[in-house]
Amino acid sequence: MIDNLEYNTEREHLIIPEYGRHMQKMINYATSRETKEERNKLAKAIISVMGNLQPHLRDVPDFQHKLWDQLFIMSDFQLDADSPFEKPSKEVLEARPEPLKYPQNHPKYRFYGNNIKTMIDVANTWEEGEMKEALIYTIANHMKKCFLNWNKDTVEDSVIFDHLFELSGGKINLKDSEEDLRDSTSLMRNKRKFSSNKKSHKKNSNNRNRKRY
Numbered sequence: 001m002i003d004n005l006e007y008n009t010e011r012e013h014l015i016i017p018e019y020g021r022h023m024q025k026m027i028n029y030a031t032s033r034e035t036k037e038e039r040n041k042l043a044k045a046i047i048s049v050m051g052n053l054q055p056h057l058r059d060v061p062d063f064q065h066k067l068w069d070q071l072f073i074m075s076d077f078q079l080d081a082d083s084p085f086e087k088p089s090k091e092v093l094e095a096r097p098e099p100l101k102y103p104q105n106h107p108k109y110r111f112y113g114n115n116i117k118t119m120i121d122v123a124n125t126w127e128e129g130e131m132k133e134a135l136i137y138t139i140a141n142h143m144k145k146c147f148l149n150w151n152k153d154t155v156e157d158s159v160i161f162d163h164l165f166e167l168s169g170g171k172i173n174l175k176d177s178e179e180d181l182r183d184s185t186s187l188m189r190n191k192r193k194f195s196s197n198k199k200s201h202k203k204n205s206n207n208r209n210r211k212r213y
Contacts, residue, residue, distance in 0.1 A: 012024075015073060015074045015076065016070055016073065016074050019050065019053065019070075019074070023046070023049070023050070023053075023074070024074060026042075026046050026049070027046060027071065027074050027075050027079065028075070029042070030042035030043055030046060030075075030079060030081070031075050031078050031079045031080075036080060036081070036082070039079065039080060039081045040081050040082050042081075043071060043079065043081040043082075043083075046071060047064070047067050047068065047071060050067050050070070050071070051063070051064075051067060064084070064085070065085045068083045068084070068085050069085070069088045072087055072088055073088065073093065077090045108166075109163055109167070111146055111147060111149070111150035111151075112143055112146050112147075112163070112167075113146065116139065116142065116143060116146070116167070117167060119135075119139050119142075120139060120164070120167050120168050120172065122135075123135050123136055123139060123168070123172065124168060124169075124171050124172070136164075136172055136174070137179070137181070139164070140157075140160055140161070140164055140174065140181055141181050141182050143160050143163065143164060144157070144160050144181050144182070144184070147159075147160065148184055154184045155184065157180055157181045158175070160181060161173075161174040161175050161177070162175070
């Protein structure tokens, strides 16, 4: 009796473990049959059992298609049986997706973020006029806010103008501008207001969960 014991480490690898080892053995048996008529009969019986194991998916569109695909996958694409659907391809299943192209930007002023540089590049493509001027000052104010998030102290507008000039490749020059950016208190007030609203919402939600007598 001890000699007949089987350990999982000695058994074959389960391709789709959710169906269990008995299902895998049924598919292996169907694959080994010599006549196609017998393989087709066994394949339909196995599909019926697979469907019974997942009754909650019976009303899902293409459920049968999914079962047949899993049947061929679990047979390691060795089962020669007729399917009502197109058989899956092993090459397509094992094909690796193309690697994602992550931006490899290493900005000098990281506290501004990559989006600021994108906005500056867009502003450089606009024609001169009120719209471009409004965009530039919006970018400058956002840069000042980002700077204050990184450095909780204050910052002179001239510093922001110097950074903007550098990041734009010298195309945007506000160094001689007579218009001031928004003051630090105003920029940071919105952040504190958002933070307080968030805390208040959390407090109210906690109160809603309390028992009332």
